[in-house]
Amino acid sequence: MEIREARANDRPAIRDVARRSMQASYSLDPTAIIGAIEEWYDENRLRNLLEDDDKVLLVAEHKGQVVAFSDSVITGESTGEILWLHVDPDYRGEDMGLDLFKATRNHLASIGAGNLRGRVLADNAGGNAFYENRGLVKIGEETVDIDGTPYVENVYAEVEAERMEPVELDDGETVFIDRENEETGSIAPFYIVYTERDAEDIYGYWCGKCDQLANAMDASGRIQCDECGNARKPTRWDAAYL
Known part of the structure; x- marks a missing residue:
């Protein structure tokens, strides 16, 4: 065929x-x-x-x-x-x-x-x-x-695909926010950001408090928003957080 x-x-x-x-x-x-x-x-x-x-x-x-x-x-x-x-x-x-x-x-x-x-x-x-x-x-x-x-x-x-929200970053790149797929933060949720609409590759995280990209994650999976201090606890064990 x-x-x-x-x-x-x-x-x-x-x-x-x-x-x-x-x-x-x-x-x-x-x-x-x-x-x-x-x-x-x-x-x-x-x-x-x-x-x-x-x-x-x-x-x-x-x-x-x-x-x-x-x-x-x-x-x-x-x-x-x-x-x-x-x-x-x-x-x-x-x-x-x-x-x-x-x-x-x-x-x-x-x-x-x-x-x-x-x-x-x-x-x-x-x-x-x-x-x-x-x-x-x-x-x-x-x-x-x-x-x-x-x-x-x-x-x-x-x-x-319908729920993906396209956002253009400062460098001109377009990424996609999934506001139904979130991680718990200390102040507000973090939403997962994907490189493409098909949601296969994660680009980073979007802070629900200040509505901006919070892309910094350490080796233990901890996310920190530099703008408002919203943070997600580490997902993996690390002695620094005992």
């Missing part, structure tokens, strides 16, 4: 996959599905989608045939939303959807959209379970118009 950006000659296959996927996944009237496909994926919209820098259309190709695709959009400075993720029913159960989801998430992150959201109609039990199994959390509901009829659409997000 190859996952790649869509091309103009993929348009008929994209419409066919969308139609077959919606027929298998949603309890919608067949005429509504056909109307939706014509509205969302007609020649002009697909052409504009492929030319728009804020839109991302990836396809999964198996033996030269497009069998799945994801339709995403950049909605903010660092947020990408998967609007639709369709897999041909004949290719479900082969991790096609999971591989496409991962590739879409990585692609969005590579162009600066580290916050991931996903949308799925409320009556698609399998689609909702898919996002929940990926660790995304339902954060709200909206409506989407399908052939003139409104339907409830659930919105999911990677909460870990």
Whole structure:
């Protein structure tokens, strides 16, 4: 299987996959599905989608045939939303959807959209379970118009990424504060600061009292804020603190 950006000659296959996927996944009237496909994926919209820098259309190709695709959009400075993720029913159960989801998430992150959201109609039990199994959390509901009829659409997000607060330091570097991940200080909490939004590498600690970086830590794990004196006790044994 190859996952790649869509091309103009993929348009008929994209419409066919969308139609077959919606027929298998949603309890919608067949005429509504056909109307939706014509509205969302007609020649002009697909052409504009492929030319728009804020839109991302990836396809999964198996033996030269497009069998799945994801339709995403950049909605903010660092947020990408998967609007639709369709897999041909004949290719479900082969991790096609999971591989496409991962590739879409990585692609969005590579162009600066580290916050991931996903949308799925409320009556698609399998689609909702898919996002929940990926660790995304339902954060709200909206409506989407399908052939003139409104339907409830659930919105999911990677909460870990959503809660990261970007802060630009004096040297111009941007770090990310996780205010839900804290260490107890003598005056106020210390919040963990990461080098990237994915929260893999710790940069230092943020003082909750004076709201500034308190990056000094000794070998025993003691943190001290030079501005206000807020301190975290050492996490490892050291004779100096007996």
